[in-house]
Structure formats: structure tokens, C-alpha cells
Amino acid sequence: MENIQTMITDVLGPFGPLMIVGLLGIFLILITLPVLLKKEVDPLDKIKAAGGATKADRSKDKKLRSATNKDKLEKYSNFLEPQNADEYSAVKLKLVQAGYRSNNAVRIYHFLQFAMGIFGLLCGGAYSIVQMSGTAEVTTQQLVMWIMIPGAVGYVLPKYWVTRRQQMRQEALENAFPDSLDMMLVCVEAGQSLDQSIIRVARELKSGFPELAEEFEVVSQEAKAGKDKNTVLKDMSDRCGVPDIASFVTVLVQSSQFGTSIADALRVYSSEMRDKRVMRAEEKANKLPTKMTLATMMLTVPPLMAMLIGPSIYAIITSLG
Structure with a gap:
């Protein structure tokens, strides 16, 4: 064990064992997640749920999601879709306003968020392993940022895309x-x-x-x-x-x-x-000079200052030298 630990430390750096344990944990979660989602419901729980549910609840659940035989994500619907009817309706309305009208749009949207978040974590883990295998020292804060930031970006990216499509x-x-x-x-x-x-x-x-x-x-x-x-x-x-x-x-x-x-x-x-x-067009035209002021200052002032002050600075440096 000491030889294996020494070899991992030599290859991946001082945080090599921690990285191996983290990647192993993510791999085990990805393996066990489908098993947990396919877990059969206890018959007693089914009886209790059937006895306690009212007709209104059953009709609401029926309207909440529609299952099709071609949908491969149907068995993960409890994990991928909001269980609250208000949250489900809000997400579905946002997707419809963005132009996505399919019955499984909410399910696909949450699946993309989950999948791209996991993909970002894996990319961040691979990048951190490459960095730790080099000669430079890596701190714990840098390691966490390299792993978590790609995962957060991957999770937020579908939401940003849908919001942008909705606005356009x-x-x-x-x-x-x-x-x-x-x-x-x-x-x-x-x-x-x-x-x-x-x-x-x-x-x-x-x-x-x-x-x-x-x-x-x-x-x-x-x-x-x-x-x-x-x-x-x-x-x-x-x-x-x-x-x-x-x-x-x-x-x-x-x-x-x-x-x-x-x-x-x-x-x-x-x-x-x-x-x-016409008023919207005039408003945009009136906003244009304000928006161009910053770009004009950044692109015009530095060259102008260089042309005006540059010869004086050069003469001072020459005389002092």
C-alpha cells in the first residue's frame, strides 16, 4: 500500500490520493444512480398512495406529465421533473415561450442540466489531474475551483440558452x-x-x-x-x-x-x-451615444495621450539619461 501511495503521489502530486477517492466516488454515484431510480415501489406504499390520493390529485398528476412509449427518459421522470405542479407549469411555460413545444421538453431540459453538470465536473477533474501531474504546486482552493466551476457552468448553460432563446x-x-x-x-x-x-x-x-x-x-x-x-x-x-x-x-x-x-x-x-x-426605435437611438461614450474614451484617449505627451516624456528621459 505504501508503494502504491508513493507512486500516486509521485504522479499526481500531494493531493493524488484525494483526487483518486473523489473520482472513484463520482464513478460509483453514476453507477448506482440508475439502480436507485429503477427501485421498485413497495406494494404497501402503492396501497397507501392509492387510498390517500383524491380524484383531483390524480387528475392533476395525469395532466402534469404525459408518457409515451418512445420516451427513454420516462422511467427517470420523478428525478428529472419537478414534482410540484406550479414549478412544472412555470418551467413548461418558459420552454414554450422559447419555442420548445414538445411534451417532453421539461424532462429533456432537466436531463441536459444534469448531464452537462456531470460532464463539466469530469472535465474539471481531468484538467486538475493534468495540472497536478506537472511540476507546479497546486493549492486546495485552486483544485476546488478547477473542478466546481466547469460543473456549475455546465449546469447553468441550458438555463442561459433557454432564457436567451426566450428573449430573442x-x-x-x-x-x-x-x-x-x-x-x-x-x-x-x-x-x-x-x-x-x-x-x-x-x-x-x-x-x-x-x-x-x-x-x-x-x-x-x-x-x-x-x-x-x-x-x-x-x-x-x-x-x-x-x-x-x-x-x-x-x-x-x-x-x-x-x-x-x-x-x-x-x-x-x-x-x-x-x-x-417608433418610440422604441427612438429610445434605442437615444441610448446609442451613451453606449458609444465608453468605447470612444477607451479607443481614442490612449492614442491621443500618447501623441501629445509621448514626445515630452521621450525628451525628459533623453535629457536625464
Whole structure:
């Protein structure tokens, strides 16, 4: 044992045994995790759960997740998915707003977080082993940072990606919405109904604004399936997550409830959306000089100072030398 410990210390440094034990622990966790997840439930626990659960709880659990025969991650659903319905709904809504509409999106999202976190830990462990095998001394703090930082980055990376996709998609919907309102107003004033105008707008916008066209197609399909129009519009507002679309849905719902003209409501609201788009463009233009100030100072002042003060400094150094 002493010879083995001496050999490990010579190869990996003074923290070699600790590294071997840590990697062995991670390997054992990865091996035993599928076994623990496949553990059969006690029949008595099944009876208690069946007796204590109400019909509302069972219907809520049925709506919480949908299983398919092709889903290989179904047996790990209790580990990969939130067990709270509110948390599950929040994650699912965020993924839908980012453009991921599949039934297993929540499960795949948490699986990617777990897998990339483990991958980052393994990469950090391999990097630390390479560094410890060198001649430089490695402190415990550096060792922990080399292992934990890649794992944390791998775990956070899917969340950052989804958040970024959500922001980009909402921005695209926000930019395309005023043009869609103008086109919808033309269709309604030409004599088409609201459902027909939505279908026509979705077909016309598919080449330029595919995100908004996809939302309008979902609205038209749900309306054809017999779903209530107000519910369909409110679902669209939730899927988009854009305040302008939420206000537009409120205008349409109120117009249908009070019996006012949809064309008049669309005319007023489309004019407001055009003004709002111009205001957003002006706001970005006004922010540009402030953002350019720092870059201008960093790129202009140092060369200017070098040209103005450089000859004087050179003359002083020459005379003193």
C-alpha cells in the first residue's frame, strides 16, 4: 500500500490520493444512480398512495406529465421533473415561450442540466489531474475551483440558452406584431371574419416573421378544433409572453363581449402599436451615444495621450539619461 501511495503521489502530486477517492466516488454515484431510480415501489406504499390520493390529485398528476412509449427518459421522470405542479407549469411555460413545444421538453431540459453538470465536473477533474501531474504546486482552493466551476457552468448553460432563446423570440414577436395588425385590419375591412383574417395573416407572414405566423396558425387550428375563441386568444398571450400581444388579446375579448366593431378596435390599436414601435426605435437611438461614450474614451484617449505627451516624456528621459 505504501508503494502504491508513493507512486500516486509521485504522479499526481500531494493531493493524488484525494483526487483518486473523489473520482472513484463520482464513478460509483453514476453507477448506482440508475439502480436507485429503477427501485421498485413497495406494494404497501402503492396501497397507501392509492387510498390517500383524491380524484383531483390524480387528475392533476395525469395532466402534469404525459408518457409515451418512445420516451427513454420516462422511467427517470420523478428525478428529472419537478414534482410540484406550479414549478412544472412555470418551467413548461418558459420552454414554450422559447419555442420548445414538445411534451417532453421539461424532462429533456432537466436531463441536459444534469448531464452537462456531470460532464463539466469530469472535465474539471481531468484538467486538475493534468495540472497536478506537472511540476507546479497546486493549492486546495485552486483544485476546488478547477473542478466546481466547469460543473456549475455546465449546469447553468441550458438555463442561459433557454432564457436567451426566450428573449430573442419575444423580441421577434414584438417587432412583427404591428405589421400583422395592419394586415389583419385590411382583411377585416375587406369583409373577412376574424378567423379568416388570422389564417390569411399567418400565411402571409410565414416568410418574413415565422414566429408570429406559427402562433397565428396554432390559434386557427385550435379554433377549428372547437375551442372557445377567448380561451384560444388567452392561450396565445401566455405562449408569447409579450405585453403588446396580451393587450391586443384583451382588446379583442372586450370587443367580443360588448359587441363593438372589431375593425374599429384594430384600427385604434394598430395605430398605437405603430407609434410604440417608433418610440422604441427612438429610445434605442437615444441610448446609442451613451453606449458609444465608453468605447470612444477607451479607443481614442490612449492614442491621443500618447501623441501629445509621448514626445515630452521621450525628451525628459533623453535629457536625464
